[in-house]
Amino acid sequence: MNWGSIGEFFAMGGYGWYVWGSYAVTIVLIAAELVLVAARHRNTLRLTKNGSQANRR
Amino acid sequence: MNWFRYSSPQTFYPLAGKMVPWFLAAAAVLAVYGLYVGFFVAPTDFQQGESYRIIFIHVPAAWMSMFIYVVMAFWAGIGLAFNTRLSSMMATALAPTGALMTFIALWTGSLWGRPTWGTWWVWDARLTSELILLFLYFGFMSLQAAIDEPRRADKAGAVLALVGVVNVPIIYFSVQWWNTLHQGASVSLTKSPTMAATMLTGMLVMALAFWMYSIAASLIRVRAIILERERNSDWVKTL
Numbered sequence: 538m539n540w541g542s543i544g545e546f547f548a549m550g551g552y553g554w555y556v557w558g559s560y561a562v563t564i565v566l567i568a569a570e571l572v573l574v575a576a577r578h579r580n581t582l583r584l585t586k587n588g589s590q591a592n593r594r
Numbered sequence: 595m596n597w598f599r600y601s602s603p604q605t606f607y608p609l610a611g612k613m614v615p616w617f618l619a620a621a622a623v624l625a626v627y628g629l630y631v632g633f634f635v636a637p638t639d640f641q642q643g644e645s646y647r648i649i650f651i652h653v654p655a656a657w658m659s660m661f662i663y664v665v666m667a668f669w670a671g672i673g674l675a676f677n678t679r680l681s682s683m684m685a686t687a688l689a690p691t692g693a694l695m696t697f698i699a700l701w702t703g704s705l706w707g708r709p710t711w712g713t714w715w716v717w718d719a720r721l722t723s724e725l726i727l728l729f730l731y732f733g734f735m736s737l738q739a740a741i742d743e744p745r746r747a748d749k750a751g752a753v754l755a756l757v758g759v760v761n762v763p764i765i766y767f768s769v770q771w772w773n774t775l776h777q778g779a780s781v782s783l784t785k786s787p788t789m790a791a792t793m794l795t796g797m798l799v800m801a802l803a804f805w806m807y808s809i810a811a812s813l814i815r816v817r818a819i820i821l822e823r824e825r826n827s828d829w830v831k832t833l
Contacts, residue, residue: 539633555708
């Protein structure tokens with residue numbers, strides 16, 4: 538175990554901004570990509586369903 | 595089993611849908627384990643202190659940025675040579691995830707370089723060629739977006755992707771060919787790694803996590819692209 542306390546963990550030996558700045562941006566970007574790509578698939582699926590109903594009419 | 599059956603968008607679409615949750619789950623489990631090893635098992639670096647813990651995302655993202663480009667160029671090339679629609683769609687689906695990995699590699703590298711080298715950025719061969727990789731991804735995406743007819747966009751993109759592939763070995767070997775501020779490889783196929791075993795474990799597990807994530811994200815995107823392009827075909831209408 539490397540850390541005596543929660544505070545030490547977040548301080549990262551004085552490199553907190555650099556370490557957490559890296560991890561935070563990575564996590565936010567990956568989450569954003571997942572949300573956007575899932576929304577793209579869902580919207581396309583919805584549009585194709587609307588389109589096919591319109592075609593049947 | 596006839597694997598070529600899955601080269602048709604219609605049969606690949608449901609297969610990809612079944613694979614996505616497994617790759618996402620694998621990515622999540624590997625990331626949790628990799629971060630546990632990276633933050634709680636791997637010791638403090640005697641030179642860099644705790645700042646080195648950035649490598650657990652920096653190195654996997656940098657590896658994936660190059661690997662995804664090669665896979666993208668491969669599928670684009672197959673699509674160009676054999677006129678297979680799904681291969682071209684796969685290439686298109688990989689580009690944004692590849693660009694994301696390239697950006698993460700540059701961003702985390704910058705945040706590591708500031709405390710370690712004393713600078714956010716330097717125009718050395720490794721950093722410059724990785725930045726060119728980001729522009730190649732952007733170029734591929736904007737070229738395809740600029741052409742309305744999908745098959746023409748596929749062909750134009752494939753030529754760009756295949757020409758740009760020369761940049762990948764330049765990135766990889768830049769630290770040997772030129773005198774770079776960026777350090778040489780700590781992990782290679784020919785030499786034993788020059789880092790502590792637990793650090794290496796954390797890095798490799800995170801690399802696997804990034805790999806599984808990239809597959810999952812690209813599969814979701816290729817499913818959207820399949821629907822967008824095939825929306826007028828009968829099988830899409832019956833979904």
